[in-house]
Amino acid sequence: MAATPVPLAKDSGGxxxxxxxxxxxxxxxxxxxxxxxxxxTAILFVYSFCQRDELGQVVFDFTWSxxxxxxxxxxxxxxxRSLWYAALTTGLCLVIGYPVAYFIGRxxxxxxxxxxxxxxxxxxxxxxxxxxxxISLLKAEGPLSALLQWSQLIAGPLEILYTPxxxxxxxxxxxxxxxxxxxxxxxxxxxxxxxxxxxxxGASPVRAFTQVIIPLTKPGIFAGVxxxxxxxxxxxxxxxxxxxxxxxxxGNVIQNQFGQARDWPFGAALGITFLALxxxxxxxxxxxxxxxx
Amino acid sequence: MKIRLRTLLTLGLALGAALHLVAAKKEINLFGWSExxxxxxxxxxxxETGIKVNYxxxxxxxxxxxxxxxxxxxFDLVQPSEYVVEALVKAGKLEAIDFARVPNMxxxxxxxxxxxxxxxxxxxxxxxxxxxxxxxxxEKVKQPIVGMKDVFSGQCAGRIVxxxxxxxxxxxxxxxxxxxxxxxxxxxxxxxxxxxxxxxxQIRLFDSDSPKTALLNGEVDIGVIWSGxxxxxxxxxKKFAYILPKEGAHLWIDxxxxxxxxxxxxxxxxxxxxxxxxxxxxxISEAFPYTNPNLEARKLLSPEQLGNPASYPAPTKLExxxxxxxxxxxxxxxxxxLKGGS
Numbered sequence: 001m002a003a004t005p006v007p008l009a010k011d012s013g014g015x016x017x018x019x020x021x022x023x024x025x026x027x028x029x030x031x032x033x034x035x036x037x038x039x040x041t042a043i044l045f046v047y048s049f050c051q052r053d054e055l056g057q058v059v060f061d062f063t064w065s066x067x068x069x070x071x072x073x074x075x076x077x078x079x080x081r082s083l084w085y086a087a088l089t090t091g092l093c094l095v096i097g098y099p100v101a102y103f104i105g106r107x108x109x110x111x112x113x114x115x116x117x118x119x120x121x122x123x124x125x126x127x128x129x130x131x132x133x134x135i136s137l138l139k140a141e142g143p144l145s146a147l148l149q150w151s152q153l154i155a156g157p158l159e160i161l162y163t164p165x166x167x168x169x170x171x172x173x174x175x176x177x178x179x180x181x182x183x184x185x186x187x188x189x190x191x192x193x194x195x196x197x198x199x200x201x202g203a204s205p206v207r208a209f210t211q212v213i214i215p216l217t218k219p220g221i222f223a224g225v226x227x228x229x230x231x232x233x234x235x236x237x238x239x240x241x242x243x244x245x246x247x248x249x250x251g252n253v254i255q256n257q258f259g260q261a262r263d264w265p266f267g268a269a270l271g272i273t274f275l276a277l278x279x280x281x282x283x284x285x286x287x288x289x290x291x292x293x
Numbered sequence: 294m295k296i297r298l299r300t301l302l303t304l305g306l307a308l309g310a311a312l313h314l315v316a317a318k319k320e321i322n323l324f325g326w327s328e329x330x331x332x333x334x335x336x337x338x339x340x341e342t343g344i345k346v347n348y349x350x351x352x353x354x355x356x357x358x359x360x361x362x363x364x365x366x367x368f369d370l371v372q373p374s375e376y377v378v379e380a381l382v383k384a385g386k387l388e389a390i391d392f393a394r395v396p397n398m399x400x401x402x403x404x405x406x407x408x409x410x411x412x413x414x415x416x417x418x419x420x421x422x423x424x425x426x427x428x429x430x431x432e433k434v435k436q437p438i439v440g441m442k443d444v445f446s447g448q449c450a451g452r453i454v455x456x457x458x459x460x461x462x463x464x465x466x467x468x469x470x471x472x473x474x475x476x477x478x479x480x481x482x483x484x485x486x487x488x489x490x491x492x493x494x495q496i497r498l499f500d501s502d503s504p505k506t507a508l509l510n511g512e513v514d515i516g517v518i519w520s521g522x523x524x525x526x527x528x529x530x531k532k533f534a535y536i537l538p539k540e541g542a543h544l545w546i547d548x549x550x551x552x553x554x555x556x557x558x559x560x561x562x563x564x565x566x567x568x569x570x571x572x573x574x575x576x577i578s579e580a581f582p583y584t585n586p587n588l589e590a591r592k593l594l595s596p597e598q599l600g601n602p603a604s605y606p607a608p609t610k611l612e613x614x615x616x617x618x619x620x621x622x623x624x625x626x627x628x629x630x631l632k633g634g635s
Contacts, residue, residue: 054384055358055362055381055618056355056359056362056621074629074633075629077633078629078633081633139510140511140512141511161512162512240457244498244500245498245499246496246498246632247632256625256629260625261622261624266622
């Protein structure tokens with residue numbers, strides 16, 4: 001009984017309510033959020049309970065049916081595949097991105113900013129343009145195919161474009177910087193004396209890595225995983241262009257409802273479900289991550 | 294005398310300024326397909342009439358519908374395909390065109406008029422037409438291809454590009470089953486399913502925007518694509534043959550229509566009449582080699598242009614699409630399901 005006031009006091013010390021100036025400073029971002037996140041999501045939410053008419057216009061006639069349709073095996077299977085592709089993309093980004101981020105983070109300052117620039121430069125070029133570049137790189141009569149044939153690694157022309165493998169390549173390429181940057185931020189702050197201490201106390205390099213470096217860069221890993229996993233589930237441009245629109249992910253299904261199928265309410269229901277799933281996953285991960293500290 | 298002259302001068306100036314203002318205000322808003330109306334045509338129209346054409350573009354009928362029905366912008370002219378014209382007429386979204394202002398309508402071939410989408414020819418004027426057919430790289434594919442069954446015989450598996458249009462794909466199966474392509478019922482979907490389940494895994498890629506690219510790249514050897522794309526391929530290299538499937542093909546007609554409440558209806562009609570002039574229409578054909586419904590304009594085309602089999606194919610059984618309304622949903626689900634299975 002006597003213990004209850006203690007955490008309360010601790011809480012009110014940690015979370016301060018912003019004053020008037022604080023609110024003023026926050027207002028541009030809040031306005032932005034309300035206008036471009038809260039408001040559209042509310043529209044989407046309302047639409048998801050509506051129906052479409054013959055022309056594809058939204059009719060305000062309440063129904064649950066859009067949510068019922070989501071549980072059709074056709075869409076569940078695609079959702080499962082989207083999760084698998086996103087997980088694979090995240091895993092590959094982590095394996096490729098972690099050493100890069102660590103290396104950049106531990107480099108001397110001048111080289112560090114140069115390397116960071118190299119990670120950012122692709123963002124200066126349109127995403128579509130870069131995707132088309134990949135298409136001409138991977139195509140059967142492209143340079144990679146020619147190189148592999150010349151070195152006799154493969155017998156016929158390279159047949160990778162318009163396959164799931166091409167989709168994964170495209171996804172990893174697109175989202176790699178989103179893994180590197182947050183891990184870099186963590187790695188940069190890493191106190192080198194901690195690693196030295198671990199090694200001095202007799203830890204093997206592997207043990208120092210798994211028990212010191214990884215836990216200390218965990219916030220970066222967590223942020224990176226989230227930044228790669230979430231958007232790659234919803235991606236539709238890469239599957240359309242590099243996958244030949246053959247392997248659909250849930251993003252393609254949603255896009256189709258707002259396009260060809262002209263069924264906005266169903267698209268909205270898919271979008272809302274998607275959003276709810278993310279929110280729940282995020283909370284779950286965040287809570288566990290919080291407990292670990 | 295002096296004063297009167299001055300008054301006259303001032304009046305004249307004022308009149309001139311007023312006229313100039315009126316002239317500067319004249320404009321129409323055209324909402325059309327991307328890569329469909331040559332800039333030269335729009336420039337010539339402005340030079341002749343002083344009416345400026347604001348050309349805004351879209352990439353699919355569906356995109357156009359959302360913007361048009363959303364009411365965000367006021368368009369004077371739109372270029373929907375036949376089944377969308379039908380839906381718009383049904384919903385009362387189009388103005389009847391005053392054909393007294395469009396005398397050049399006489400140039401349009403009778404086979405493009407009074408189609409099911411506009412049986413009385415009150416609301417639409419054919420702009421360009423075309424088909425969906427088979428393109429074959431004759432250097433790579435040696436066996437004869439006459440219909441869809443040959444395309445999907447299995448011999449060309451993995452070497453095929455098709456449009457990414459779900460309804461279009463479904464009709465190919467319906468035609469080989471001798472079914473009405475405009476009757477989309479759950480029963481028709483069930484009948485088409487096993488056929489498409491065999492066909493879709495053979496397709497290397499789906500691309501509606503530029504299917505010719507994969508054929509030119511050598512990534513695929515056979516395509517089921519728009520005739521306009523096929524005509525460009527044939528122009529590039531004569532090895533690309535265009536074949537209309539023997540079981541029949543989709544004849545699409547894109548029309549110019551005036552949406553209900555268009556702010557500049559009369560000027561829009563002037564534009565339609567201008568487009569139908571043979572010497573203007575031929576400019577469009579030169580830039581975009583679709584089938585020109587304007588018979589007078591065809592007379593101005595070179596024998597080579599008329600000889601392009603993709604622009605002017607040998608006649609076969611051609612059908613246009615009707616509006617299918619909500620059935621678009623089950624079509625979408627079928628194709629999504631079959632693509633997911635591969």
